[in-house]
């Protein structure tokens with residue numbers, strides 16, 4: 447199949463760890479590479495955020511990144527991109543008129559918003575993956591949510607207008623149904639992990655960080671945004687004198703001083719008297735993650751909410767147990783008492799005591815880690831993910847070929863005009 451991926455802000459070629467570069471980038475990159483290795487022809491359309499980017503750049507054999515000019519060629523926070531989606535959509539329509547794909551897979555709501563009018567009337571099926579939902583973000587972040595106001599309405603429209611929705615976890619499926627999306631239109635296919643690179647033991651990859659004096663190592667990884675809940679891990683260090691905590695994510699280490707969340711976490715560490723055992727490493731290349739994860743006794747995933755969460759799956763692939771809040775994708779990936787431990791999501795919870803109990807039981811940690819690795823091999827390799835997504839494409843293309851869309855195509859959302867809206871915060 448000729449497959450067009452649309453990922454407006456998240457380029458598969460971007461460096462990871464900054465506020466707008468994380469799981470979606472990894473997903474689009476690895477899914478595209480895996481599908482290309484199966485003989486499909488992939489083009490990933492992503493916004494040009496630098497004048498130096500070529501028109502097209504190779505991603506893998508059979509997979510290319512097409513840089514779409516929409517708005518100024520410089521980085522723009524994703525919550526300020528809406529005003530450029532009309533131009534993005536026109537570019538897609540032009541590209542697909544010249545060279546129509548068999549199927550389009552849009553990632554994130556704004557990609558869907560751009561892809562929907564560009565596929566309208568062409569018979570090309572549109573598969574949508576949201577990666578995160580505005581309704582959840584608004585509920586969890588309240589006034590701190592900097593998404594454009596249109597987001598929830600557009601997502602609910604897209605959910606019904608796209609040919610198929612690929613949700614990444616059952617919690618997301620429930621939310622989509624709550625939004626009025628027919629359950630029959632949703633297929634749950636999780637995100638994945640490269641189980642060859644992320645594996646137990648000590649691999650010969652970069653990323654080894656010498657230990658401090660501490661006996662145990664705790665690791666937390668993710669974009670440096672408050673909703674990842676790194677502050678909970680920092681606070682817990684006050685009752686974990688045998689441990690050091692490494693936090694990976696954010697800008698590269700040299701620029702961490704400019705990062706508001708990094709400053710907040712450092713202040714907090716000082717306030718709790720644990721600054722000598724909490725190390726912020728900044729954003730690191732994905733290639734360095736296996737060695738770091740392997741060096742950890744436990745991986746802490748303490749997000750307030752999490753649409754999927756690739757990090758716990760990467761930890762499990764490395765045979766490291768995960769302590770995770772009981773939210774979102776973690777509910778599917780981390781099995782309580784089997785591959786890790788679930789904690790309540792908010793408030794003064796028992797992170798410190800749970801971690802202390804696990805650190806005192808190396809045998810239990812080994813068991814949880816082994817079960818995590820087995821679960822990954824069974825469910826979360828990119829090949830499994832590609833199987834599930836490919837099946838959705840095949841069905842969508844077959845339906846389109848017989849002229850029987852699952853639902854009547856709805857067309858572009860009524861009354862939605864891309865507008866610029868200056869916003870702050872992540």
Ligand code: UDP
Pocket residue numbers: 462463467468469470472667668669694695696728729730731732733735754755756757758760
């Ligand atoms: N990641 C990375 N370097 C960093 C921070 C994160 O390679 O400095 C990777 C991490 O290993 C994972 C992804 O970025 O593969 C984050 O995905 P996740 O789904 O956990 O979070 P999201 O970014 O989608 O909120």
